[in-house]
Every structure is written in structure tokens, then in C-alpha cells.
Amino acid sequence: xxxxxxxxxxxxxxxxxxxxxxxxxxxxxxxxxxxxxxxxxxxxxxxxxxxxxxxxxxxxxxxxxxxxxxxxxxxxxxxxxxxxxxxxxxxxxxxxxxxxxxxxxxxxxxxxxxxxxxxxxxxxxxxxxxxxxxxxxxxxxxxxxxxxxxxxxxxxxxxxxxxxxxxxxxxxxxxxxxxxxxxxxxxxxxxxxxxxxxxxxxxxxxxxxxxxxxxxxxxxxxxxxxxxxxxxxxxxxxxxxxxxxxxxxxxxxxxxxxxxxxxxxxxxxxxxxxxxxxxxxxxxxxxxxxxxxxxxxxxxxxxxxxxxxxxxxxxxxxxxxxxxxxxxxxxxxxxxxxxxxxxxxxxxxxxxxxxxxxxxxxxxxxxxxxxxxxxxxxxxxxxxxxxxxxxxxxxxxxxxxxxxxxx
Amino acid sequence: xxxxxxxxxxxxxxxxxxxxxxxxxxxxxxxxxxxxxxxxxxxxxxxxxxxxxxxxxxxxxxxxxxxxxxxxxxxxxxxxxxxxxxxxxxxxxxxxxxxxxxxxxxxxxxxxxxxxxxxxxxxxxxxxxxxxxxxxxxxxxxxxxxxxxxxxxxxxxxxxxxxxxxxxxxxxxxxxxxxxxxxxxxxxxxxxxxxxxxxxxxxxxxxxxxxxxxxxxxxxxxxxxxx
Numbered sequence: 001x002x003x004x005x006x007x008x009x010x011x012x013x014x015x016x017x018x019x020x021x022x023x024x025x026x027x028x029x030x031x032x033x034x035x036x037x038x039x040x041x042x043x044x045x046x047x048x049x050x051x052x053x054x055x056x057x058x059x060x061x062x063x064x065x066x067x068x069x070x071x072x073x074x075x076x077x078x079x080x081x082x083x084x085x086x087x088x089x090x091x092x093x094x095x096x097x098x099x100x101x102x103x104x105x106x107x108x109x110x111x112x113x114x115x116x117x118x119x120x121x122x123x124x125x126x127x128x129x130x131x132x133x134x135x136x137x138x139x140x141x142x143x144x145x146x147x148x149x150x151x152x153x154x155x156x157x158x159x160x161x162x163x164x165x166x167x168x169x170x171x172x173x174x175x176x177x178x179x180x181x182x183x184x185x186x187x188x189x190x191x192x193x194x195x196x197x198x199x200x201x202x203x204x205x206x207x208x209x210x211x212x213x214x215x216x217x218x219x220x221x222x223x224x225x226x227x228x229x230x231x232x233x234x235x236x237x238x239x240x241x242x243x244x245x246x247x248x249x250x251x252x253x254x255x256x257x258x259x260x261x262x263x264x265x266x267x268x269x270x271x272x273x274x275x276x277x278x279x280x281x282x283x284x285x286x287x288x289x290x291x292x293x294x295x296x297x298x299x300x301x302x303x304x305x306x307x308x309x310x311x312x313x314x315x316x317x318x319x320x321x322x323x324x325x326x327x328x329x330x331x332x333x334x335x336x337x338x339x340x341x342x343x344x345x346x347x348x349x350x351x352x353x354x355x356x357x358x359x360x361x362x363x364x365x366x367x368x369x370x371x372x373x374x375x376x377x378x379x380x381x382x383x384x385x386x387x388x389x390x391x392x393x394x395x396x397x398x399x400x401x402x403x404x405x406x407x
Numbered sequence: 408x409x410x411x412x413x414x415x416x417x418x419x420x421x422x423x424x425x426x427x428x429x430x431x432x433x434x435x436x437x438x439x440x441x442x443x444x445x446x447x448x449x450x451x452x453x454x455x456x457x458x459x460x461x462x463x464x465x466x467x468x469x470x471x472x473x474x475x476x477x478x479x480x481x482x483x484x485x486x487x488x489x490x491x492x493x494x495x496x497x498x499x500x501x502x503x504x505x506x507x508x509x510x511x512x513x514x515x516x517x518x519x520x521x522x523x524x525x526x527x528x529x530x531x532x533x534x535x536x537x538x539x540x541x542x543x544x545x546x547x548x549x550x551x552x553x554x555x556x557x558x559x560x561x562x563x564x565x566x567x568x569x570x571x572x573x574x575x576x577x578x579x580x581x582x583x584x585x586x587x588x589x590x591x592x593x594x595x596x597x598x599x600x601x602x603x604x605x606x607x608x609x610x611x612x613x614x615x616x617x618x619x620x621x622x623x624x625x626x627x628x629x630x631x632x633x634x
Contacts, residue, residue, distance in 0.1 A: 006523055013511035304507040307468050308568075309496020309524050311489060400468035404503075 007314075011321035018294065022326060025290040029330020029380060030337060032283040036276045036376050037338035041366035043268045047261075048367060051232065054258035056133050059101060059226025060235045061242060062257060063087070066250040068224060075181045076106045080221030081249075091227055094241065096234040099132045101125060102222040104213040108176030110206060112164045119160065121174070121206040123213025123222075132228050138360075142168030142192030145209055152212040153191040159203035161193045168192060174206075178218040186216045197360040280383060283327070288387040291323055295395050302395055303403025312396040319392035320385045327384025331377045338373075342366040413480035414441040415576045415608040416465050421474030423460050423631075434460040435471070436631040442576065447599060447609045449619040452628035458612040459580060461628065465610050466499055466578035467491045479575055496524050500569030500607065502598075504581035506561040508553040514564050515540065515549040521572045539567045542604075543597060559590030566597055570605050577602065579611040583618055595621055 015022045067079035081087065081102075088100045104123030109116045126145035137144075140158055154174070156166055166172060170190045178184045188208065195202055214220060229238055235253050243251045255262065295302070302315060350364040395403070423435040435457045442448050442465075450458045463469035464476060467483060476483050478498060483491060500521075501507075508517050515536050522532045540546045543563040553561055562582060569577045582598065583591035595618055602609050611618065619625045627634040 003523075010511070017511060301507070301509060304501075304503070305509070305520075306492065307466065307495065307501050308521055309492055309499075311492050314524075401463050404468070404507075 007318045011318050012325050014322050015325050025326050026330040028286045029283050029327050030333035032279040033331045033334025034337040039272045040372045043272045044367035045365040050261040054261045055254040058254050058257050060229040061227040062224050062252045063249050064224035069250050076217050077179050077219050077221040084222050096229045096238045098230050099228040101226040105223045111173045119206045120204045123208050123210045137194040140193050152188040154188045155192045155207040157202035157205040158195045166190050176216050197358050284383050284387045287384045288391050291388045292391045299403050299406035303400050306400045315396040320389040323384040323388025328381045331380035342368050417441045417477045419475045421471045423471050433631050442608050447622040449622035449625045450612045456628040457631040462578050462612050467495050498575045500574040500577040502565050502569050502579040502582045504584045506565045513550050518567045539571045543567045562594050570601050573605050577607050577609045583615050
């Protein structure tokens with residue numbers, strides 16, 4: 001232990017020989033580390049936000065018939081769920097289940113009498129849906145749906161409302177194919193107009209209550225049940241439990257249905273992985289260059305130490321420690337910088353512009369993930385140690401007389 | 408017969424050549440040499456006569472083309488680089504013309520370094536470093552860096568570093584060349600006094616006639632041969 005302390009002290013003293021060069025090296029290692037941690041923290045924050053949004057949209061788990069997830073329907077709700085009330089009661093008995101929301105998803109036409117257009121509709125239990133999911137829609141006019149309404153009511157996406165010149169209180173007609181394959185029409189009243197933040201969705205989406213949807217489709221079935229759990233971490237165990245409890249049904253997790261989440265994660269992993277690799281290479285080059293200069297300048301001294309009886313492996317170790325000190329100090333400074341910026345963003349929020357395909361921005365958050373910090377710091381230290389060892393290996397193995405004669 | 412009865416270092420029929428481009432330059436041509444315990448041996452000769460080569464071979468930092476080198480009765484020809492390094496660590500001290508102190512280490516750390524390499528416990532190292540620095544008159548400079556010392560003081564640190572581990576042999580290459588005459592005298596006295604006190608033999612390459620006059624034996628080299 002005292003040996004290591006002595007070598008470490010020697011290595012640290014050596015880094016202070018050329019303070020300007022060491023400062024530049026440490027600064028680049030710090031900036032590299034900060035860049036990796038900020039980019040990684042941004043990616044993690046994005047994953048977390050998308051995961052929460054995806055789970056909030058569908059439920060942490062989605063129950064349906066196996067065919068519902070595997071095959072295309074010939075008629076609406078061909079593979080829908082029956083006996084929903086009993087199923088909900090059984091599900092709600094599970095300790096981790098907070099709410100179970102039935103959903104009827106269908107498509108059809110919506111008309112104002114003069115103009116008809118395609119709609120994608122979702123039948124929900126309004127009170128439960130909005131209570132569980134929170135403010136997931138921005139109401140731009142009118143009100144949200146309420147359970148138990150006597151009238152058949154709908155909420156329209158902003159773009160669809162504009163297309164049909166509909167406002168709250170307008171009467172529209174929904175047309176859809178029933179479960180028997182016949183066409184059915186139902187007059188509805190517009191209760192509210194909303195925006196999801198995605199213009200393409202707002203041009204098509206309609207919300208209505210389950211009863212209205214089932215009346216239009218002439219069925220008592222629902223498409224699926226969204227199961228909302230007490231927390232994200234309960235998803236895996238609850239999925240296993242429910243799959244065992246309901247072997248006749250398919251239990252999917254939110255990730256199975258979150259295509260957008262998976263796509264963004266795959267894209268960001270590649271982008272930030274490549275960024276991290278480039279930054280790592282830059283840091284390694286800088287440390288390698290600094291150590292190469294330091295070692296060349298000290299070739300004669302290395303010869304002296306070898307003459308005094310220092311083994312090449314001992315010199316290699318102290319030079320690796322020297323790289324570790326440079327990389328380690330830089331990495332710690334970078335981690336501190338990243339931490340400071342991440343915390344500052346909570347105090348002084350910065351809003352990002354809307355991403356492509358969306359109409360609203362989002363707050364810039366940087367996750368502070370201990371594992372990411374530990375892995376980045378460890379990688380920086382390891383890389384700089386390896387880089388130093390690599391450039392030192394030739395000099396420490398020079399014949400002693402050659403090293404001593406070096407000018 | 409234990410190591411005390413052998414010559415500290417003995418060279419038998421040693422040849423060494425260097426290649427300079429297309430030319431092969433003979434540096435040593437059949438040198439035989441034996442240095443006894445506690446002896447101060449001066450090697451003299453003009454530049455290119457082979458003094459430094461002979462020192463390097465005695466100090467195990469170079470290898471001969473042919474011939475045999477025996478250190479305290481142990482032939483070293485078959486040793487690999489690590490074994491030679493460990494033998495240098497344990498048995499040899501070096502004093503260089505330009506001191507070759509480690510600039511980032513204090514005087515005490517420079518002197519301590521060979522003991523650290525050998526693995527002497529810290530408490531003992533502190534005692535021995537303090538004693539050695541007192542012996543060379545630098546006890547008040549223990550925490551100074553080499554660049555804060557004069558040339559003579561630096562060479563005294565180098566001698567303290569060479570002798571701290573009580574080596575059998577000290578290799579000194581022009582140890583007074585960078586010093587004024589007064590300081591050179593002091594360094595010579597110190598080497599002689601400390602060498603005798605520690606029982607170390609010295610092989611000294613030098614042009615300095617004041618130094619050779621005070622050595623036990625003087626060998627003159629010319630064209631790689633002892634005259």
C-alpha cells in the first residue's frame with residue numbers, strides 16, 4: 001500500500017512538471033467527460049420521459065386476446081375481450097394494480113353533413129382515463145368528456161375539428177362498421193377539442209366514451225384492458241404474475257407497444273454511442289500526445305531510474321498512474337461540470353424547440369445517473385492509463401545506455 | 408568462499424564493438440580487470456578510449472560481445488534484463504557526471520529512492536536517509552528540490568543516493584567534471600571517506616588528475632585496451 005502511495009506521489013509530481021501541458025490535457029479530459037455525461041444524461045432523460053409517456057398512454061400492461069396482438073381483424077372487435085367487468089375485478093385484486101382501463105379502438109368516418117373524413121377513434125372511460133393519465137391532452141376548446149353523460153359525446157383533435165369546422169356543441173355523425181360487418185351511424189355532440197402535440201394525430205383522432213363506441217359498433221366487447229401499476233418497476237413481475245393468472249389471454253408490456261420509444265432509444269443509443277466513442281478517441285489522443293512528449297523529455301531520467309534498479313514494469317506502472325492522474329482529475333472535473341449544469345437546469349429551466357412532427361417543445365432535462373457517472377469515470381481512467389502505458393512501453397524497455405545517452 | 412573473498416567485479420577477456428552506420432568501432436578489445444572490495448579505481452584515457460564502455464559493462468547496464476563479467480563471484484552473462492536490473496538494484500550504485508537527480512523529488516526522496524526499490528521499511532528508510540544526508544552535510548537541505556542546490560551539493564546528493572543501500576560497487580562517470588576545483592576536492596574527499604565507511608569499491612572514469620592522484624589504483628585505457 002505504501003509502495004502504491006509512493007508511486008502515486010511520484011506520478012502526481014511528474015504531472016506537475018509541465019503545468020500548462022497538464023492543464024490542457026486535464027481540460028480536454030474534463031470537457032470530454034462532461035460532454036459524454038451531458039449527452040448520456042440527456043438521452044437517459046429522454047428515455048425516461050418517453051417511457052413514462054408510453055406507459056401512461058397504453059398502461060404498463062395491456063391485456064387482450066392473443067389474436068388481438070397477432071392477427072388483423074376482419075371486422076371491428078373480432079378478437080375483442082368479453083366479460084370485462086369480471087376481468088377488471090380480478091385484475092384490481094392484484095397488489096400492484098392501481099387501475100384497469102378498458103379501451104375500444106376503431107376507425108371509420110366522421111361527417112358534418114357536408115364533409116366526411118377518416119377518423120381513428122378510441123372509446124375510453126373518461127373519468128378514470130383522465131384521472132389516471134393526468135393532463136396528457138391539451139384542451140384547446142370546450143371540456144373533457146365525463147363519464148355517465150346521457151348524450152353521445154366526443155372530443156376531436158384540433159386538426160380534425162378545423163377540417164370539419166366543428167366547435168364545442170357542434171353535431172357530427174360517426175360512421176363505422178359494426179362487429180357484424182354492417183355499417184352503422186351515430187349522431188354525436190362535440191364536447192371538447194384537444195391537441196396531442198402531434199399535428200398528424202390531431203388530424204385523425206377522436207375520443208369518445210366506451211358506451212358510445214360500443215353502441216356504434218353494436219357490441220359489449222372492448223379491444224383491450226390497460227393495466228396501470230403502482231410504479232414502472234412493477235411491470236416485469238406483474239406481467240409474469242398476470243400471464244400465469246390469465247393463461248388464455250396475452251399480456252403485453254408497454255415496451256411491446258411503444259414503437260416510438262424503441263425507435264428513439266435505438267437511434268439515440270447509436271448517436272450518443274458514436275459521440276462517446278469520438279470523444280473517447282480525442283481524449284485518448286490528447287493524453288497519448290501529452291504523455292509521449294513527457295516521456296521523450298524524460299528518457300534520460302528513465303535511463304537513470306533503470307540504472308538504479310527500477311524494473312520496466314515499475315516504470316510502466318508509474319507512467320500509467322501518471323496518465324491515470326491526468327485522466328482521473330480531468331474526469332472528476334468533467335463530472336463536476338456535468339453535475340453543475342444538470343442541477344442548474346432544474347433551477348433555470350431551458351425549453352427545447354418542438355421535435356420534428358410535433359407542435360410543442362419540451363423542457364431540457366439531464367438525468368444524473370450514478371451508473372453513467374461511474375462507468376464514464378472508470379472508462380476515462382482506464383483509457384488514459386492504457387494510453388500512457390502504450391506510449392511508455394518502448395521507452396521503458398530501451399537499453400539503459402541508450403536511454404542515458406538520450407539528449 | 409563467500410562474496411567477501413571474491414573481487415567485487417572481475418572482467419575476463421571482454422570485447423565490445425559498436426556499429427556506426429557501415430562501420431564497426433571496437434570499444435574494448437580483450438579487457439581483463441579485477442576490482443577489490445573498498446578499492447578506488449580510476450580509469451583514465453582520452454575520449455573514445457573505452458572508459459565509459461568499461462563503466463557501463465561493470466555497472467551491468469550494457470553487455471559485452473564476448474568475454475565474461477563476474478560480480479562478487481556471480482557470472483552475469485546468463486542473466487536476463489530483469490535479473491540484471493535487480494542485481495543493479497541490490498549491489499550497485501551510480502554517480503553520473505551531470506548528477507541525474509530526479510527533479511520532482513526532494514533531496515531526501517532522491518536519496519531514499521534506492522532503499523524504496525529494495526523494499527526497506529519506511530521507518531528504517533527515514534533513519535538511514537537522515538544519517539546519509541548528515542554524512543554528506545546536507546541534512547538541512549532534505550526537503551529542497553535539486554534545482555535549489557549548487558552543483559557540488561547535487562553531486563553530494565548523488566553520492567548519498569549511490570551509497571545509501573551500501574552497494575558493493577559504485578560506478579562513477581566523470582563525477583567531478585561539472586564541478587569547480589574546490590567543490591571537486593570536497594566531492595573526492597566525500598567519495599573516499601564514504602566509500603571506505605560503507606566498504607564500497609569505486610570504479611571512476613575521469614580526466615581529472617587531482618582525482619587520480621587520490622585513488623588506490625589508476626588504469627589508463629587507449630583504443631579499448633588497458634595500458
